[in-house]
Amino acid sequence: MSKTIEFYFDFSSPYGYLASLRIQEIADKHQRTVDWQPILLGAIFKVSGQAPLTTFPLKGDYAIMDFQRSAREVELPYSHPKNFPIATVAAARSIWWMKEHTDSTIQAKTGDLVQAYFKAYYVDGKDISDADVVLDVAAAQGIDKDTLSIALQEPSVKDRLKLAVNAAIEKKVFGSPMMIVDGESFWGNDRIEQLDRWLSRGGW
Amino acid sequence: MSKTIEFYFDFSSPYGYLASLRIQEIADKHQRTVDWQPILLGAIFKVSGQAPLTTFPLKGDYAIMDFQRSAREVELPYSHPKNFPIATVAAARSIWWMKEHTDSTIQAKTGDLVQAYFKAYYVDGKDISDADVVLDVAAAQGIDKDTLSIALQEPSVKDRLKLAVNAAIEKKVFGSPMMIVDGESFWGNDRIEQLDRWLSRGGW
Numbered sequence: 001m002s003k004t005i006e007f008y009f010d011f012s013s014p015y016g017y018l019a020s021l022r023i024q025e026i027a028d029k030h031q032r033t034v035d036w037q038p039i040l041l042g043a044i045f046k047v048s049g050q051a052p053l054t055t056f057p058l059k060g061d062y063a064i065m066d067f068q069r070s071a072r073e074v075e076l077p078y079s080h081p082k083n084f085p086i087a088t089v090a091a092a093r094s095i096w097w098m099k100e101h102t103d104s105t106i107q108a109k110t111g112d113l114v115q116a117y118f119k120a121y122y123v124d125g126k127d128i129s130d131a132d133v134v135l136d137v138a139a140a141q142g143i144d145k146d147t148l149s150i151a152l153q154e155p156s157v158k159d160r161l162k163l164a165v166n167a168a169i170e171k172k173v174f175g176s177p178m179m180i181v182d183g184e185s186f187w188g189n190d191r192i193e194q195l196d197r198w199l200s201r202g203g204w
Numbered sequence: 205m206s207k208t209i210e211f212y213f214d215f216s217s218p219y220g221y222l223a224s225l226r227i228q229e230i231a232d233k234h235q236r237t238v239d240w241q242p243i244l245l246g247a248i249f250k251v252s253g254q255a256p257l258t259t260f261p262l263k264g265d266y267a268i269m270d271f272q273r274s275a276r277e278v279e280l281p282y283s284h285p286k287n288f289p290i291a292t293v294a295a296a297r298s299i300w301w302m303k304e305h306t307d308s309t310i311q312a313k314t315g316d317l318v319q320a321y322f323k324a325y326y327v328d329g330k331d332i333s334d335a336d337v338v339l340d341v342a343a344a345q346g347i348d349k350d351t352l353s354i355a356l357q358e359p360s361v362k363d364r365l366k367l368a369v370n371a372a373i374e375k376k377v378f379g380s381p382m383m384i385v386d387g388e389s390f391w392g393n394d395r396i397e398q399l400d401r402w403l404s405r406g407g408w
Contacts, residue, residue, distance in 0.1 A: 044262075047261055047262065048260050048261050048262045048263050049260050049261060050260060050263065056252050056253050056254060056378070057251055057252050057253060057378075058248075058251065058252045058373070058376045058377070058378035059252055059254065059378045059379070061376060062376060062378065062389060062391060065389075066391075069408075072408050073398070073401070073408055169262070172262045172265060172266060173262070174260070174261075174262035174263045174266065175263070185266060185269075187266060187270075188394070190392070190394050190395060190398070191394060193397070194277070194394070197277070204273075204276050204277055
């Protein structure tokens with residue numbers, strides 16, 4: 001099994017979205033796989049005493065400007081959602097359900113569905129806090145809607161996400177995106193280049 | 205008069221320290237001067253609803269690790285101070301006093317004294333919240349101790365710093381370092397490279 005880049009993110013995180021589109025290239029370059037780890041920042045913020053960026057005076061305005069400027073720099077589309085931030089439980093649960101699915105054809109679509117949810121929210125203006133929207137986006141990626149709809153209500157799937165959030169807190173994940181390589185944490189879309197240098201140099 | 209890079213910082217900010225050692229090179233590259241703007245994050249945090257990084261669970265531990273890792277990457281010395289964060293009123297006042305001094309030989313030492321205070325705190329382990337330490341550090345840079353000691357108590361000098369903090373808030377400065385070029389803000393030591401690209405490309 002190849003080494004991974006653990007990629008922790010909340011679907012409601014603009015910087016998570018931007019980094020999600022760039023992390024695979026870094027992983028490929030260093031012969032690693034991306035381990036997609038959707039989490040819920042709301043639950044983590046209760047532990048860390050944080051709150052969504054955009055809720056703060058001064059910092060909030062900068063953040064909304066910076067989401068867009070950061071996207072423009074790397075020529076990625078970004079349209080700040082009307083409804084922001086949102087609850088991303090359904091989207092996150094579906095990824096955990098897929099990621100550890102016994103059917104490898106479903107499991108193999110995990111990365112594509114991560115991208116599809118992000119695109120739905122940050123490019124197409126769809127509100128992925130709505131479970132029906134999540135089901136539609138998944139269906140467009142070839143996931144059976146009824147099967148996923150049932151899965152999202154299963155206690156084991158709900159528990160899997162809770163477990164993931166708690167495991168992330170154990171690893172001191174406090175933001176999105178947070179990338180962990182060989183136990184070393186890097187927080188933020190603006191640390192992608194630093195992570196790349198870290199892997200190239202084998203640390204410093 | 206050449207164009208500037210406005211460089212807002214608190215002497216108690218590790219990322220401000222690291223960026224202070226790199227910003228001159230970026231400024232030189234783009235034929236700009238560095239406009240040193242010491243501010244007080246404590247006063248700004250009252251407006252922005254923020255608090256020092258290291259006071260937050262999870263995020264605080266990461267921050268202390270990251271101060272050191274960020275310094276190591278660019279081979280700058282960094283020793284996390286025992287007393288952290290600290291009040292930096294005396295150091296900030298002294299910079300404002302020098303920066304607009306009618307004696308050009310005093311004014312010309314502004315940048316050097318910024319570096320000297322940062323070095324005292326982050327390299328030599330001196331507590332620059334102590335006004336006597338500030339006077340000693342300034343004296344070592346050729347500033348008359350008695351003159352500065354009196355200046356630091358002058359209402360006009362105290363008011364100058366207050367004015368600077370309020371002006372920074374007007375410009376939506378909420379952190380340290382924050383760099384403004386031609387009205388465009390960049391927040392964080394990890395945005396130095398982005399600022400460099402912005403100046404090279406003339407924006408995007």
